[in-house]
Amino acid sequence: MYKLTIEDKTYSCQADETVLDALLRENVNISYACKKGTCHSCIVRSPDSPPPEEAQAGLKNTLKKHNHFLACLCHPEQDMVIKLPDQSDFYTEGTVVVNEMLNRNTLLLIIAFKDAFEFNAGQFVNLQRADGLTRSYSIANTPQESNTLEFHIRRLSGGKFSEWLHDEIKAGDTIAVSEPRGHCFYLPERREQGMLLVGTGTGLAPLAGILTDALAQGHSGPIYLFHGSREVEDLYRIDEMRQLAEQHQNFHYIPCLSGPHVPEGFTRGRVNDVALATLADLKGWRVFLCGHPNMVNQMKMMTFLKGASTQDIYADAFLVTPH
Amino acid sequence: MSDTLFDKLGGEAAVNAAVDIFYRKVLTDHRINRFFEDVDMEKQAAKQKAFLTMAFGGPHNYTGEDMRKGHAHLLKMGLDDSHFDAVVENLGATLVELNVPQELINEVVAICETTRNDVLGR
Numbered sequence: 245m246y247k248l249t250i251e252d253k254t255y256s257c258q259a260d261e262t263v264l265d266a267l268l269r270e271n272v273n274i275s276y277a278c279k280k281g282t283c284h285s286c287i288v289r290s291p292d293s294p295p296p297e298e299a300q301a302g303l304k305n306t307l308k309k310h311n312h313f314l315a316c317l318c319h320p321e322q323d324m325v326i327k328l329p330d331q332s333d334f335y336t337e338g339t340v341v342v343n344e345m346l347n348r349n350t351l352l353l354i355i356a357f358k359d360a361f362e363f364n365a366g367q368f369v370n371l372q373r374a375d376g377l378t379r380s381y382s383i384a385n386t387p388q389e390s391n392t393l394e395f396h397i398r399r400l401s402g403g404k405f406s407e408w409l410h411d412e413i414k415a416g417d418t419i420a421v422s423e424p425r426g427h428c429f430y431l432p433e434r435r436e437q438g439m440l441l442v443g444t445g446t447g448l449a450p451l452a453g454i455l456t457d458a459l460a461q462g463h464s465g466p467i468y469l470f471h472g473s474r475e476v477e478d479l480y481r482i483d484e485m486r487q488l489a490e491q492h493q494n495f496h497y498i499p500c501l502s503g504p505h506v507p508e509g510f511t512r513g514r515v516n517d518v519a520l521a522t523l524a525d526l527k528g529w530r531v532f533l534c535g536h537p538n539m540v541n542q543m544k545m546m547t548f549l550k551g552a553s554t555q556d557i558y559a560d561a562f563l564v565t566p567h
Numbered sequence: 568m569s570d571t572l573f574d575k576l577g578g579e580a581a582v583n584a585a586v587d588i589f590y591r592k593v594l595t596d597h598r599i600n601r602f603f604e605d606v607d608m609e610k611q612a613a614k615q616k617a618f619l620t621m622a623f624g625g626p627h628n629y630t631g632e633d634m635r636k637g638h639a640h641l642l643k644m645g646l647d648d649s650h651f652d653a654v655v656e657n658l659g660a661t662l663v664e665l666n667v668p669q670e671l672i673n674e675v676v677a678i679c680e681t682t683r684n685d686v687l688g689r
Contacts, residue, residue, distance in 0.1 A: 280628055282617040283610060302613055544608045549594060553587055554612040 246320040250328060257320050263288070263299075264315035274328060279316045286315040289327040296321050304555060306364075306427040333422035335372060336361070340417045341392065343409075346480040350446060351397040351410050355419060360391055363424035365453030366532070368560070369393070370422035371405070379405040382534065382560065383424065384449035386457045393421065396449040396480075428532060428558040430454045432461040438529040439467040440552075442519050442543055447471075447535025448481065450560065454532055459492055467492075468523065472500040472515025472535075476507055498522065516543050520550065527551030533559040572624035572674050576667065582619045585661050590615045592657040599653045602641050621682075622658065622675050634685035642688050651686060655679050 248255045248266060257266040264286050267274050276286040281301060290311045299318035300308045315326075338361075342354035363369075365386040372378045385394040400406045413419070428450060439458060441451045448471050455469060473479050485497040498518060499510050506512040513521075516539050523529075531547045533540045540559050547557055577584070590612055594600050603611060621627040638646060655676055662672045 278617075280617070282613050284613060302616065545594065548587075548608065549591055554590075554609060557608075 247323040248320070249323070249325045261319075262316055263318040263320060263324070263326065267315065272328075274315065276316060281314050281317045284314065287312055287329060288315050289313070289329075290324050291327050292325045293322070295324070304427055304558070305431055305433070306429055306558070309431065310427065312427070333370060335420040335422055337418050338393070338421045340413055340415050340419060343413060343415060346396060348477050349399045350478075350480055351399070351406075353395040353397055353409060353413075355393050355395070355421060357391045357393075357421075361387070361393060361421075361424075363387060363393075364429035365457040366429035366450040366558075367424040367426045368450070369424055371395075371409075372420040372422070373405070373408060374420075377405055377408075380425075382426075382446075382450035382453075384452050386453055386460065394449075396446040398446045426560070428454075428534070428560055430457045430461065430463075432463075434465075434530075435461070435463045436465045437463075437556075438465045438523075438526070439463065440519065440523060440526065440529055440531045440547065441467070441469040442472075442515055442531075442533050442535075442539070443470070444472050444515055444535030444539055445478065447533075447560070450534050451532060452481065455488075455495070459488070459495065464494060467495045468498065468519070469496070470498045470500055470515045470519040470522075472502060472518070474501065474503040475505065476501055476510060515539065516546070519543070520546055523550070525551055528553075529556065531557045533557070535560075572671065572678075573620075573626075575671060576623050576675075578625070579620075581665075582616055582623060582625065584665060585619055586612065586616045588664060589619065589658055589661040592661060593654065596653060596657060599650050599657075602644060602646060602650065619658075622678050624674070624678060631682075631685040634682050635688055638686045639688065646687065648683075648687065651683055 245259060246257050248257050248263060250272065255266055255270045255272070257263060264274065264276055264279065274286060274288070277283040278285070290313060294311055295313035295318055299313035301317060303312060303314070336357060338355035338357050340353065341356045342352060344352050346352045363383060365383065368380050368382045370378050370380050381395045381397065383393050384396050385392070397406055397409050399410045441455060443451045451469060455467065458467060469485065471479060471485070479499055482499055489495050489497040500513055500515040500518045501510050502514045511518050526547050529552050531552050533543045544557055544559060548554060593603055617627065621629055658679065659672055659676060662675065
């Protein structure tokens with residue numbers, strides 16, 4: 245018999261029980277459906293120690309790395325601390341050190357912390373205002389010695405949180421930041437794999453972090469970044485990306501514009517169409533998709549049909565509000 | 568001791584090899600892909616894997632009731648024998664592509680047949 249600890253409560257798991265069985269018997273409110281490892285509804289996390297391997301069957305590598313597992317497949321091998329997916333976050337106070345515009349509607353926000361903030365580039369956090377208003381934003385940088393997190397915040401008209409960040413917050417202000425979440429990040433394995441990154445608008449934020457991470461870890465396969473918007477004024481970091489492409493032979497940057505005006509150096513068309521037309525075969529590729537939900541959903545399907553394995557397709561775990 | 572069908576096919580490794588090929592065929596088959604649209608792709612892939620495990624004679628605990636409940640919403644969209652046949656056909660083609668001997672494919676098809684009436688709510 246092992247002990248299961250969730251927040252400040254402890255439950256017992258009998259020898260023949262799975263974690264899910266035990267929690268249901270104890271009336272813990274946990275979502276589940278199939279009870280056989282298929283639906284992934286009962287995914288939970290063991291923050292302190294790796295769960296039994298068989299409880300991670302069928303999960304993405306990035307989820308496995310962060311000790312996610314399926315409660316219905318888990319027969320504990322030791323006492324476990326368990327985090328439910330909807331369990332309230334632990335927030336850390338950060339201080340705004342940079343707030344400046346990246347383009348006409350996108351704010352660069354850099355928040356500094358006293359202590360190291362552990363995360364993988366590409367993950368997201370919840371930012372919280374003093375009155376409790378909370379929004380998810382992707383982290384745009386890789387872990388820094390300066391303990392800073394970088395965010396790209398697009399102004400949404402009528403968006404309470406983004407307007408507050410754009411109009412009111414200033415350097416020196418504090419803001420509450422949750423623990424990092426999400427499984428859309430780079431793992432340093434199969435470095436020779438092709439990598440396709442497709443983003444619209446501020447979908448560039450997590451992709452920029454993933455790109456920086458992959459290059460720093462010596463990814464040797466071809467890396468293609470397609471960044472799209474309607475007008476050139478809504479793209480950003482264009483020069484930095486072009487510079488990176490000059491420095492790294494295997495990195496290709498293709499900025500795409502879907503509107504009528506396409507200056508030299510940019511590709512005409514929607515970012516998903518351009519990406520699919522450029523890369524005929526995605527067998528064996530790793531794919532990262534961030535931005536407009538329609539683009540993300542369509543590309544999940546299309547990149548799979550072009551040969552990418554479902555295990556190798558990563559997307560934002562939260563929905564970006566369509567602009 | 569004789570190996571089970573699941574062992575002969577290659578167990579979970581065979582399921583993993585087959586699932587992407589099979590799911591890709593289903594999604595591009597215009598006779599049936601509308602039944603697979605508008606769903607979370609990752610969950611769908613996991614479901615396909617569970618289905619293949621069952622069809623390969625592997626460990627599963629699907630009941631006839633599960634099959635009925637799982638497909639009830641598709642019946643409302645017009646799911647019938649022709650669609651069931653198309654799915655089995657895609658599964659057969661997947662196994663041919665993986666060089667599985669015909670007599671084993673026949674056994675897989677026979678297992679699928681045992682679910683036909685539950686899937687079609689009869």
